[in-house]
Every structure is written in structure tokens, then in C-alpha cells.
Amino acid sequence: MPAHIFGVLVEDSPGVLSRVTGLFSRRGFNIESLAVGHCEQEGTSRITIVASGNDSQIEQVKKQLNKLIEVIRVLDITESEHVERELAMIKVKAEPGASRSEVMQIAGIFRAKIIDVGSETLVIEVTGDSGKIAAIDDMLKPYGIIELVRTGKIALQRGSVTISSGRS
Amino acid sequence: MKSGAQILIEGLKEQGVDLIFGYPGGVVLPIYDELYDADIRHILVRHEQAAIHAADGYARASGKTGVCLATSGPGACNLVTGLATAYMDSIPVVALTGQVPTSLLGNDAFQESDITGITLPVTKHNYLVQDARDLKRIIREAFHIAGTGRKGPVLIDIPKDVSTAMVPDVDGPDQQPRLRGYKPTYQGNGRMIQKAVELMFQAERPVIYAGGGVISANASAELVTLADRMCMPVTTTMMGLGCIPTDHPQNLGMLGMHGTEYANYAVTECDLLFSIGVRFDDRVTGKIETFASGAKIIHIDIDPAEIGKNKLADVPIVGDAKCVLTDILKKIPDICPHPDWSQKIIMWKKNHPLYYQDDGKLHPQYVIRTLAEILGDKGIIVSEVGQNQMWTAQWFKFTRPRQWISSGGLGTMGFGFPASMGAQAAYPDQPVVVLAGDGSFQMNIQELGTIAQYNIPVKVIILNNRFLGMVRQWQQLFYEKRYSYTELPEVSFENIAKAYGVEGATITKASEVEGAIRKALEHPGPYVIDVRVEREENVFPMVPAGANISEMIVGHHTQHEED
Numbered sequence: 001m002p003a004h005i006f007g008v009l010v011e012d013s014p015g016v017l018s019r020v021t022g023l024f025s026r027r028g029f030n031i032e033s034l035a036v037g038h039c040e041q042e043g044t045s046r047i048t049i050v051a052s053g054n055d056s057q058i059e060q061v062k063k064q065l066n067k068l069i070e071v072i073r074v075l076d077i078t079e080s081e082h083v084e085r086e087l088a089m090i091k092v093k094a095e096p097g098a099s100r101s102e103v104m105q106i107a108g109i110f111r112a113k114i115i116d117v118g119s120e121t122l123v124i125e126v127t128g129d130s131g132k133i134a135a136i137d138d139m140l141k142p143y144g145i146i147e148l149v150r151t152g153k154i155a156l157q158r159g160s161v162t163i164s165s166g167r168s
Numbered sequence: 169m170k171s172g173a174q175i176l177i178e179g180l181k182e183q184g185v186d187l188i189f190g191y192p193g194g195v196v197l198p199i200y201d202e203l204y205d206a207d208i209r210h211i212l213v214r215h216e217q218a219a220i221h222a223a224d225g226y227a228r229a230s231g232k233t234g235v236c237l238a239t240s241g242p243g244a245c246n247l248v249t250g251l252a253t254a255y256m257d258s259i260p261v262v263a264l265t266g267q268v269p270t271s272l273l274g275n276d277a278f279q280e281s282d283i284t285g286i287t288l289p290v291t292k293h294n295y296l297v298q299d300a301r302d303l304k305r306i307i308r309e310a311f312h313i314a315g316t317g318r319k320g321p322v323l324i325d326i327p328k329d330v331s332t333a334m335v336p337d338v339d340g341p342d343q344q345p346r347l348r349g350y351k352p353t354y355q356g357n358g359r360m361i362q363k364a365v366e367l368m369f370q371a372e373r374p375v376i377y378a379g380g381g382v383i384s385a386n387a388s389a390e391l392v393t394l395a396d397r398m399c400m401p402v403t404t405t406m407m408g409l410g411c412i413p414t415d416h417p418q419n420l421g422m423l424g425m426h427g428t429e430y431a432n433y434a435v436t437e438c439d440l441l442f443s444i445g446v447r448f449d450d451r452v453t454g455k456i457e458t459f460a461s462g463a464k465i466i467h468i469d470i471d472p473a474e475i476g477k478n479k480l481a482d483v484p485i486v487g488d489a490k491c492v493l494t495d496i497l498k499k500i501p502d503i504c505p506h507p508d509w510s511q512k513i514i515m516w517k518k519n520h521p522l523y524y525q526d527d528g529k530l531h532p533q534y535v536i537r538t539l540a541e542i543l544g545d546k547g548i549i550v551s552e553v554g555q556n557q558m559w560t561a562q563w564f565k566f567t568r569p570r571q572w573i574s575s576g577g578l579g580t581m582g583f584g585f586p587a588s589m590g591a592q593a594a595y596p597d598q599p600v601v602v603l604a605g606d607g608s609f610q611m612n613i614q615e616l617g618t619i620a621q622y623n624i625p626v627k628v629i630i631l632n633n634r635f636l637g638m639v640r641q642w643q644q645l646f647y648e649k650r651y652s653y654t655e656l657p658e659v660s661f662e663n664i665a666k667a668y669g670v671e672g673a674t675i676t677k678a679s680e681v682e683g684a685i686r687k688a689l690e691h692p693g694p695y696v697i698d699v700r701v702e703r704e705e706n707v708f709p710m711v712p713a714g715a716n717i718s719e720m721i722v723g724h725h726t727q728h729e730e731d
Contacts, residue, residue: 010349011348014296015284018285018288019288022288056476059476060473060477064473066472067471068293068349069292069293069313069347069349070293071349072348072349
């Protein structure tokens with residue numbers, strides 16, 4: 001079952017996130033990733049949800065999301081040309097010496113940034129699609145990943161169409 | 169400057185509310201203090217669950233939004249079953265709850281419960297009011313949401329300090345709510361309507377499958393006109409009973425698990441299923457794969473999420489039943505007969521009627537038939553849930569929409585009796601009769617106190633078989649008669665009623681039925697009749713759960729044919 005990325009515009013009010021996520025859990029759907037924040041319109045937040053299901057399940061979730069009073073718009077972004085990104089911060093063991101420079105080289109190859117240098121660790125910030133993050137994760141594993149945190153996917157349609165202008 | 173409680177009461181009056189069912193408590197004291205001399209009638213129930221069922225019954229009978237009021241914590245929690253009941257049947261109710269002061273929210277304060285969290289999945293929308301200045305807007309939005317689109321319950325949770333806060337009266341009257349994310353579709357798509365009309369003219373064996381949505385949209389007259397013009401037989405869901413008169417020649421009665429044989433045969437063999445205001449519930453469809461499997465499906469519903477949810481539609485039409493039917497009727501001026509199909513249906517009706525053994529014993533079906541004969545086209549019929557409900561659905565002769573009040577989707581035992589109080593409030597001059605089982609009645613029996621106190625003249629007929637009858641029936645048919653915890657001891661409902669100050673009678677013979685019902689109806693106040701019916705009577709026909717609806721257990725009827 002392919003993963004779908006939903007862009008959901010919602011009223012910026014307390015409880016709206018639990019209404020949206022509750023709708024998924026009530027149908028036994030697992031949310032693979034979730035990202036929330038304010039968007040370009042005042043009083044409006046944008047939630048990006050990644051979830052998998054068959055066509056009829058996805059259709060039903062979309063319709064149910066649309067029924068929520070505080071949901072303004074729902075778009076299955078995977079239906080159109082789009083760009084998607086997520087950000088991860090990885091705290092990796094990198095003791096001074098050979099391993100530290102190797103980790104730094106790997107970061108360079110992935111165009112990741114080193115945002116914290118500790119006596120025995122580095123924190124690497126990497127942005128990209130899930131594949132890229134999985135790849136750097138794999139590369140860094142042998143050195144010892146102590147902590148990893150990721151934002152969840154965000155996505156936009158390509159070109160001038162927007163979630164508000166297109167058909168939902 | 170006005171208090172939150174004042175703004176609340178004024179807001180309710182702006183919405184035309186003149187009746188609240190409620191139960192007071194600590195944090196709603198400021199609201200009750202406003203109610204004390206407000207121009208709104210308040211009925212004090214004996215349990216908050218009854219308050220919401222009564223508000224729900226009022227809404228079902230009148231078409232208006234019902235209102236109930238409860239305190240925080242246990243009071244609010246007692247509304248949950250009623251909210252779920254109203255939600256499943258799309259009934260407009262506004263439930264007001266008190267909440268602990270905002271400063272204590274989340275502190276596990278005395279009588280605190282997160283009622284907006286708890287009721288999230290069983291309300292159309294809910295609000296926790298954090299500022300008295302929002303109250304006016306929220307009340308308008310709540311009534312707008314409850315009573316438009318696919319209707320449903322809305323809860324407003326009001327902390328005590330919001331009720332007492334003094335705030336300026338923010339705006340003038342009649343401000344329309346502005347909800348960016350809520351714009352229900354009423355008009356159907358013209359192209360789809362055209363397609364539906366074409367399919368209807370092409371069909372040889374069409375059937376209309378109509379549900380609660382027709383009643384909710386007040387579209388019964390249009391539906392009957394369509395059935396007449398297209399000569400289409402109509403089967404209704406339990407929620408749709410009354411949208412076509414029982415005696416109408418095109419009426420097939422109810423379909424599904426306890427539907428008529430002829431309705432289930434017609435749906436199984438039809439080549440077009442014109443579905444309107446229905447949701448293809450499992451109690452209707454049985455095995456969904458074989459439900460109307462040879463038919464093209466037209467599905468009209470105001471809720472887009474219902475279309476294609478259980479069964480794919482060939483012609484999906486999102487819209488209000490009345491608007492869409494009106495548009496369809498404009499395109500079919502003439503009568504379009506289906507003589508062969510009509511003939512087949514007449515034969516099915518003749519050969520497979522609803523049946524019970526009329527042997528002079530006290531059968532529950534006889535009680536309902538007698539009641540129907542006595543009432544004629546008068547009266548509002550409220551049922552509990554279980555066998556009593558199915559027998560009433562099968563055997564009462566409905567003449568109009570909103571005459572039948574019953575918990576469909578959630579199947580809430582204990583709903584009917586309190587709901588009848590709301591129905592009676594909506595129609596003070598109509599006889600309101602509750603058909604109950606001894607099990608269901610005992611789930612909200614305490615409301616005898618309310619009907620006695622306010623002299624609400626509902627008549628309760630208890631089809632008393634000293635069993636949880638429907639469960640017992642399943643145990644008989646599917647669990648080798650192992651009657652596990654379904655037998656109830658004898659209770660004198662007459663004595664209980666009398667102890668509350670309500671008149672009552674107990675009858676044990678079929679010959680007493682008519683007299684007892686007439687006496688109850690003539691009595692000016694509330695009345696309880698305890699009818700000791702045949703204990704192991706079953707509801708037939710019956711489609712076992714998950715089977716094809718054409719494969720019914722028909723009980724005695726089979727023997728009758730073999731005889």
C-alpha cells in the first residue's frame with residue numbers, strides 16, 4: 001500500500017490536532033509521520049500527515065477529514081507533482097581522530113550540516129526526502145547513533161498551484 | 169456588561185429555544201440561577217442520560233434542535249451515550265455542560281472530566297469555552313452546525329468562571345456564523361441528476377431504498393411523488409419508517425435483518441437501487457457483496473463520506489434529499505410503469521406476508537396491531553431497543569414522517585422512554601406511546617418520577633416477557649438455547665408506576681389488550697401497561713448476521729406454508 005501525503009489546512013485552535021489524529025486512530029490507521037505549524041494565512045495551521053492505506057481507505061479518510069468543522073481544506077499531495085522534505089538531527093559518536101573526520105566527510109557528501117560539536121559527539125542536521133535520510137542513517141550507524149530526531153515529512157505541490165487553489 | 173450565563177440564556181432564546189431538559193450541579197449554578205426567572209421551560213429529569221434522550225426525542229419529533237444541560241464530571245459523562253445515540257442517527261442536539269473553572273482545568277479538580285476529549289468521536293463538533301466573550305459566537309455556531317448539513321449533536325462545555333465573568337455584550341443580533349471549513353452541499357450535481365433520471369427510465373426492476381435522511385430533510389412528500397410517478401416500490405430502513413405510509417401501494421416496508429421478505433427479495437432482484445438518505449448499514453445489507461449485486465446504484469446523501477463507504481455507487485449525488493428529489497421530479501413529468509415487476513412484487517407480498525401465529529395467545533405483535541388500529545393516523549410511536557422495536561417497526565401502520573422515534577444506529581436500550589418526554593413536549597396534543605421491553609424500560613425507569621412530576625401524559629406499553637428478548641432469540645437460534653444471563657425476574661411495573669404516582673395496569677390475556685390501551689389513551693396523565701406477552705416469541709423474518717438478505721429465517725411462516 002503506497003504512502004499518501006495529506007496536506008491539511010486547519011483553524012488554528014486548541015484541540016484541532018487531536019480531532020485530526022483521532023480520526024486516523026479511530027479507523028485503525030497508523031500515522032507514519034506528522035508535521036504541524038503555522039502557514040501563510042493568519043489563524044491557519046497546516047498539518048502534513050503521511051499514512052498508508054488502500055484507495056477506498058484513503059478516500060474515506062479524506063472525506064472524514066473534510067467533515068471536521070475546523071478542517072478548511074484537505075489535499076492528497078501524492079496525487080500531483082510535488083516536492084517533499086524532512087529534516088533530521090542525528091547525534092553520532094565521533095571521538096577525536098579518524099572516526100570524527102570520517103563522520104564529517106559523510107556529512108559533507110550528504111550536504112548535511114554539523115550543528116554541534118561535543119568532545120565525543122557530533123550533531124548532524126540533514127534535510128531531504130526519506131530515502132536520503134535513511135541513507136545517511138545507514139552510513140552513520142557503524143559509528144554509533146546515540147539519538148535521532150526527525151520532523152516528519154512536509155510537502156508542497158510544484159508550480160503555482162496551492163492547496164487553496166487546487167481541487168481537493 | 170453581562171455575565172456569561174446571561175449571554176448563554178439570551179443566546180439560547182435567540183435560537184428559539186423554549187425548552188431545556190437538565191439536571192443541576194455545582195458548576196452550573198450560575199446558569200441555573202439565570203434560568204430561574206428566564207422565559208425558558210426547564211424539565212428536571214432524574215438522570216442526565218434521560219435529559220439528552222429527551223432532547224433527542226424532541227428533535228426527532230419536531231425537526232428542531234433539542235437542548236439539554238448537565239453539570240461537569242459525572243453529569244457530563246452521563247450524556248455520552250445520548251450523544252453517541254444522536255450522532256449515529258444524525259439528530260440535531262445541543263448539549264450544554266458545566267466545567268470546573270478555567271484555572272483548575274486539567275488539575276483533576278472535583279467533578280472534572282475532559283468532556284470535549286471524551287465526546288470527540290460522538291459529536292459533530294464540540295467547544296470548550298475559554299472566554300465569555302466567545303460565548304455568543306459559539307452558541308450561534310453550535311446551533312448552525314447541529315441543524316444544517318448532516319445534522320448531529322454539538323456539545324458546549326462552559327467553565328464556571330466563564331458563566332460568572334462580566335463582559336461587554338459584543339455584537340448586535342443575527343450575526344451569521346462564519347465557518348471556513350463547513351459548507352454543506354445542498355444542491356445535487358446537475359449532470360449526475362440527469363444520469364440518475366436516465367437510469368430510472370432504463371430500469372426494468374427499480375427499487376427505492378430510503379432512510380432517515382429523507383425524514384431529516386423533510387423530503388417524504390417528494391419521495392412518495394417519485395415512487396408514484398416512476399411506479400417504483402419503496403423499502404425503507406428502520407430510520408426511514410414513516411417517509412412513505414405503510415399502506416401506500418408502493419411500500420415494501422422495512423428491509424434488512426428483520427425486514428419483510430418481499431422487501432429483501434425485491435432488493436436482491438432489482439436492477440436499479442435508488443438509495444437516498446441511507447448508509448448501507450450492516451443491519452440492512454447483510455453480506456455486502458451479495459446486496460443488490462445485480463443492480464446499478466444511485467446514492468444520494470448530504471454527507472459525501474457516506475457515498476461509496478460501504479458500497480460503490482454508479483451515480484453518486486451529494487446533496488440534500490429534498491433539493492435533489494425536487495430536481496429529479498422536474499425531469500419526470502409522466503408515469504412510467506413497470507408492469508411485470510409490479511406484478512412480481514404483488515405476488516411476493518401475497519405469498520410472503522409478515523406473519524405471527526394468531527392463536528388467541530398474548531402475542532406482542534397483536535398488541536402493536538391493536539394499538540395501530542386504535543390510533544389510526546394519530547399518535548407518535550417511540551420504541552425502546554430489541555424485540556419490542558422490531559415488532560413495532562414491522563407491525564405498526566405508520567402514516568407520516570416523524571411519527572416513529574427509535575434509536576437506530578447505536579441501538580440504545582433506555583432511549584425510548586426518556587425520548588418520549590421530548591416527543592410529548594414537541595406535540596402536547598398528540599398521544600405519545602412508548603413500546604418497551606421489560607429490559608429496556610428498566611434502563612431509565614427512574615423517569616417515571618419526571619413524567620409524574622410534570623404530568624407528561626406518555627403511555628408506556630411494556631411487552632414484558634421477562635427476558636432480554638432479542639439476545640435470548642439469538643441464544644435460541646445460534647447458541648443452542650443456552651440462555652446465558654438473559655432471564656429477568658418478575659417485576660410489577662404497575663406497582664412501581666403507582667409508587668411514583670403514575671397510573672398503571674397489568675394484563676395477561678389477549679382479550680384485555682384493546683380495553684387496556686383505550687383506557688390508557690383516555691386517561692389524561694401518564695400511564696403504564698405491563699403486558700405479559702408470550703415469553704419466547706421471536707422476531708421473524710430474520711437474516712442471520714452476515715448472510716445474504718434473501719436468505720431469511722421465517723419461523724412459523726415456513727410451517728404455515730407447509731401446512
